[in-house]
Amino acid sequence: MSQIETFYEVMRSQGITRRSFMKYCSLTAAALGLGPAFVPKIAHAMETKPRTPVIWVHGLECTCCSESFIRSAHPLAKDVVLSMISLDYDDTLMAAAGHQAEAALEETIQKYKGNYILAVEGNPPLAEDGMFCISGGKPFLEKLKYAAKDAKAVISWGACASYGCVQAAKPNPTQATPVHKVITDKPIIKVPGCPPIAEVMTGVITYMLTFDRLPELDRQGRPAMFYSQRIHDKCYRRPHFDAGQFVETWDDEYARKGYCLYKMGCKGPTTYNACSTVRWNEGTSFPIQSGHGCIGCSEDGFWDQGSFYDRVTDLTQFGVESNADQVGMAAAGVVGGGIALHAAVSALKSAQKKTQDAPTQNEEA
Amino acid sequence: MVVQTPNGYTLDNSGKRIVVDPVTRIEGHMRCEVNVDEQGVIRNAVSTGTMWRGLEVILKGRDPRDAWAFTERICGVCTGTHALTSVRAVEDALSIQIPDNANSIRNIMQLNLQIHDHVVHFYHLHALDWVNPINALRADPKATSELQQAVSPSHPLSSPGYFRDVQNRLKQFVESGQLGLFKNGYWDNPAYKLPPEADLMATTHYLEALDLQKEIVKVHAIFGGKNPHPNWLVGGVPCPINLHGNGATGAINMERLNLVSSIIDKCDAFNKNVYVPDVIAIGGFYKNWLYGGGLSSQACLAYGDIPEHPNDFSPEQLYLPRGAIINGDLTQVHEVDVRDPEQIQEFVDHSWYQYGEEGVGLHPWDGVTEAKFELGPNAKGTKTNIKELDEAAKYSWIKAPRWKGHAMEVGPLARYVVGYAQGHEDISDQVNGLLRTMDLPVEALFSTLGRTAARALESEYCGRLQKYFFDKLVKNCINGDESTANIAKWEPSTWPPKSRGVGMTEAPRGALGHWISIEDARIENYQCVVPTTWNGSPRDTQGNIGAFEASLMNTPMERPEEPVEILRTLHSFDPCLACSTHVMSPDGDELTTVKVR
Numbered sequence: 001m002s003q004i005e006t007f008y009e010v011m012r013s014q015g016i017t018r019r020s021f022m023k024y025c026s027l028t029a030a031a032l033g034l035g036p037a038f039v040p041k042i043a044h045a046m047e048t049k050p051r052t053p054v055i056w057v058h059g060l061e062c063t064c065c066s067e068s069f070i071r072s073a074h075p076l077a078k079d080v081v082l083s084m085i086s087l088d089y090d091d092t093l094m095a096a097a098g099h100q101a102e103a104a105l106e107e108t109i110q111k112y113k114g115n116y117i118l119a120v121e122g123n124p125p126l127a128e129d130g131m132f133c134i135s136g137g138k139p140f141l142e143k144l145k146y147a148a149k150d151a152k153a154v155i156s157w158g159a160c161a162s163y164g165c166v167q168a169a170k171p172n173p174t175q176a177t178p179v180h181k182v183i184t185d186k187p188i189i190k191v192p193g194c195p196p197i198a199e200v201m202t203g204v205i206t207y208m209l210t211f212d213r214l215p216e217l218d219r220q221g222r223p224a225m226f227y228s229q230r231i232h233d234k235c236y237r238r239p240h241f242d243a244g245q246f247v248e249t250w251d252d253e254y255a256r257k258g259y260c261l262y263k264m265g266c267k268g269p270t271t272y273n274a275c276s277t278v279r280w281n282e283g284t285s286f287p288i289q290s291g292h293g294c295i296g297c298s299e300d301g302f303w304d305q306g307s308f309y310d311r312v313t314d315l316t317q318f319g320v321e322s323n324a325d326q327v328g329m330a331a332a333g334v335v336g337g338g339i340a341l342h343a344a345v346s347a348l349k350s351a352q353k354k355t356q357d358a359p360t361q362n363e364e365a
Numbered sequence: 366m367v368v369q370t371p372n373g374y375t376l377d378n379s380g381k382r383i384v385v386d387p388v389t390r391i392e393g394h395m396r397c398e399v400n401v402d403e404q405g406v407i408r409n410a411v412s413t414g415t416m417w418r419g420l421e422v423i424l425k426g427r428d429p430r431d432a433w434a435f436t437e438r439i440c441g442v443c444t445g446t447h448a449l450t451s452v453r454a455v456e457d458a459l460s461i462q463i464p465d466n467a468n469s470i471r472n473i474m475q476l477n478l479q480i481h482d483h484v485v486h487f488y489h490l491h492a493l494d495w496v497n498p499i500n501a502l503r504a505d506p507k508a509t510s511e512l513q514q515a516v517s518p519s520h521p522l523s524s525p526g527y528f529r530d531v532q533n534r535l536k537q538f539v540e541s542g543q544l545g546l547f548k549n550g551y552w553d554n555p556a557y558k559l560p561p562e563a564d565l566m567a568t569t570h571y572l573e574a575l576d577l578q579k580e581i582v583k584v585h586a587i588f589g590g591k592n593p594h595p596n597w598l599v600g601g602v603p604c605p606i607n608l609h610g611n612g613a614t615g616a617i618n619m620e621r622l623n624l625v626s627s628i629i630d631k632c633d634a635f636n637k638n639v640y641v642p643d644v645i646a647i648g649g650f651y652k653n654w655l656y657g658g659g660l661s662s663q664a665c666l667a668y669g670d671i672p673e674h675p676n677d678f679s680p681e682q683l684y685l686p687r688g689a690i691i692n693g694d695l696t697q698v699h700e701v702d703v704r705d706p707e708q709i710q711e712f713v714d715h716s717w718y719q720y721g722e723e724g725v726g727l728h729p730w731d732g733v734t735e736a737k738f739e740l741g742p743n744a745k746g747t748k749t750n751i752k753e754l755d756e757a758a759k760y761s762w763i764k765a766p767r768w769k770g771h772a773m774e775v776g777p778l779a780r781y782v783v784g785y786a787q788g789h790e791d792i793s794d795q796v797n798g799l800l801r802t803m804d805l806p807v808e809a810l811f812s813t814l815g816r817t818a819a820r821a822l823e824s825e826y827c828g829r830l831q832k833y834f835f836d837k838l839v840k841n842c843i844n845g846d847e848s849t850a851n852i853a854k855w856e857p858s859t860w861p862p863k864s865r866g867v868g869m870t871e872a873p874r875g876a877l878g879h880w881i882s883i884e885d886a887r888i889e890n891y892q893c894v895v896p897t898t899w900n901g902s903p904r905d906t907q908g909n910i911g912a913f914e915a916s917l918m919n920t921p922m923e924r925p926e927e928p929v930e931i932l933r934t935l936h937s938f939d940p941c942l943a944c945s946t947h948v949m950s951p952d953g954d955e956l957t958t959v960k961v962r
Contacts, residue, residue, distance in 0.1 A: 078575045
């Protein structure tokens with residue numbers, strides 16, 4: 001990959017000063033939750049590591065992942081595309097079309113065999129010989145396999161590529177299938193969510209470029225740095241849950257006071273994502289902050305877990321570090337909402353039986 | 366073979382066949398085939414939707430209050446508009462009256478989407494059809510600065526140094542040899558007409574718009590928690606308002622309103638200082654390229670949107686117009702009734718579906734979908750490696766919707782043509798002003814450029830409306846009304862055993878309708894007819910071609926092997942293919958008829 005420029009070379013050649021470069025490295029370290037000791041390491045990596053070509057393909061999807069990606073504030077999407085990666089194929093954004101687009105794909109694969117990252121948005125349908133999603137006159141599945149063959153690693157963007165998402169909800173009429181079910185011989189990083197948070201997307205890419213390795217993944221293949229804790233664990237409304245203070249109906253006085261949305265069906269207690277910490281749109285808000293429960297969009301099969309307004313009853317282990325009994329006691333001490341209490345406590349009890357990192361039900365399917 | 370279509374086009378497929386697949390810089394997957402004559406003029410056009418997801422099948426049997434989340438995932442680009450259409454359909458079915466504040470907040474979100482979508486479309490999906498970023502390297506930054514100050518005196522980013530910095534960055538990018546998204550573009554094609562300075566100015570704004578768009582959608586994050594795919598609620602909006610008391614930080618409070626207000630101002634500034642002036646400046650260099658009008662001068666359809674009052678969709682109460690124009694008669698705007706089974710019908714003779722009998726159209730209430738993927742006898746290639754399609758047979762995953770039998774164009778231009786024909790004051794003022802500025806006759810509106818200009822004007826108009834509804838929201842709160850949701854019919858036990866409803870919006874790409882039937886608190890039937898289904902429709906039973914196809918007809922190509930003109934015109938519609946390809950059946954058994962192998 002010697003023909004590929006390093007980050008630093010590119011940033012310097014684009015008029016970015018050494019000082020700005022070091023500042024960028026500090027911000028990157030901070031964004032990744034790393035201490036100042038990591039700054040020189042990141043700087044060194046960026047000075048010596050080549051820019052990595054990225055091929056971004058689209059199957060059955062709604063393009064929300066691309067839309068989320070361009071919302072990234074740190075780093076800015078334009079800086080990612082101009083200075084960090086070489087986005088050599090992306091049918092949503094590239095200038096060329098048809099034969100010239102296909103040629104760009106072919107050239108990139110040939111030139112950077114084994115060295116490019118394949119980013120997949122959406123998934124291939126297997127029914128109708130794959131012709132529910134056609135690209136270049138052929139099934140998208142063929143294109144996916146072709147592009148994956150020589151990739152260094154695969155990123156499954158969003159719920160579609162990671163788990164199947166909405167088109168794979170029951171009865172999955174097109175047999176839409178997540179990427180890891182059809183690409184089995186490559187490292188795959190799942191970045192679920194519908195869509196994933198913009199800064200999580202660019203954070204994953206930046207991590208890979210900076211450390212030249214895959215991020216640490218959990219058992220489901222998600223980066224642990226962003227997906228190891230439930231939204232509930234870090235939710236700013238958690239104290240209201242612990243105190244047994246719940247929204248009872250939409251727009252009631254408790255809703256206006258920002259109480260816990262658990263009784264309105266919030267899936268925060270069972271959803272692993274960074275929404276309550278990183279938040280959305282440059283930290284502007286996240287679903288719970290804006291008054292609607294989490295719908296669990298980064299969990300496998302979240303479309304088929306009953307209504308979004310059904311109360312969570314099968315909590316896969318609750319309670320963060322503090323134990324569930326303490327939580328229940330705290331709740332009992334505060335408010336007289338008997339029904340709420342009962343629901344919460346029984347949910348907690350059932351949750352206690354389950355173990356951390358239990359894979360969701362469709363994972364082994 | 367030469368064919369005369371009922372809607373007035375002469376199709377000749379004897380010339381060289383050009384295939385463009387994938388059509389890039391769109392949402393979803395699309396293919397286009399054309400025949401060009403010896404002079405390189407397009408004489409036959411075939412547009413094909415190449416994806417199908419089956420969302421409406423998936424909706425069957427689910428809780429109607431959840432439908433917004435499913436349908437929102439039809440499209441992540443026009444994110445939110447399907448969700449809004451869905452909650453409106455459910456509220457229509459269940460006769461739920463939403464609070465005034467919910468109407469204002471929904472309007473703000475929908476208008477915000479229009480602006481975001483139009484800006485991203487113009488700069489990131491469409492601009493490269495008109496703008497050559499490589500040519501920008503030859504620009505004189507000082508002259509570019511002068512150009513910027515001439516076309517938009519109030520835009521602060523206009524110094525020679527600013528343009529020089531951008532140009533340097535671009536230069537280093539190009540010189541690295543890794544052209545990324547610009548790779549294999551058509552940069553030496555004579556179809557590009559801008560001088561280098563205009564190319565540099567527009568390329569700079571490509572980057573400015575990329576930074577700005579992430580700001581615009583913060584309005585969705587404030588009211589809906591995130592963007593893409595904010596949250597919605599049947600009966601109102603999920604965000605409560607608390608401007609005064611205990612816990613206000615958990616709701617829409619003064620700080621949140623101030624943030625919304627500041628973003629509304631940013632939208633306005635960008636529309637006025639950058640977007641509209643750019644379209645005028647760029648358009649000025651393409652005044653002699655007025656191809657691509659297609660159906661816009663003949664047949665336009667709009668459902669209307671942005672109601673002044675909650676639940677009141679009567680045309681005179683809507684800020685975006687409703688009506689239909691047919692046979693090119695702008696003196697008569699027809700009323701549109703989306704419930705009338707005779708008005709909107711979908712045909713599948715040339716789509717990869719089958720009905721019980723051939724040659725019939727079905728209203729969305731009675732829609733049937735049974736997938737039938739097959740190629741016609743004159744197709745080239747195989748079923749899984751298509752070289753050329755046979756448009757005399759089935760050739761698209763998109764159905765062919767018709768209004769009283771007419772193929773219609775929908776979208777910003779259709780809305781503006783309907784509004785102009787109705788004498789809509791704001792729209793007429795904008796259109797007349799633009800034509801005067803550009804020294805063009807009204808006929809110039811019916812073109813690819815007209816479609817692109819209408820979108821810019823609409824973005825500016827929506828910016829003003831966004832401000833209007835923000836002020837309305839604040840005024841209502843001052844008057845003591847902080848209500849945002851009506852929960853009287855939240856519980857399914859309050860619903861009638863059977864009901865059905867329609868939701869309508871004007872999505873960024875055009876008229877959007879959802880038709881829902883609810884039975885025993887579950888979705889019994891759900892059908893969407895979306896903008897790109899109208900615009901991207903294949904031929905119908907009578908042989909009428911759709912809006913995409915019509916717009917490509919008789920356009921000369923500089924180099925037929927380089928599809929610059931095809932992309933330019935198709936992109937002017939802002940195609941959204943994930944939206945357009947959908948299914949539903951009347952009675953719920955279509956799962957057995959969708960052939961899943």
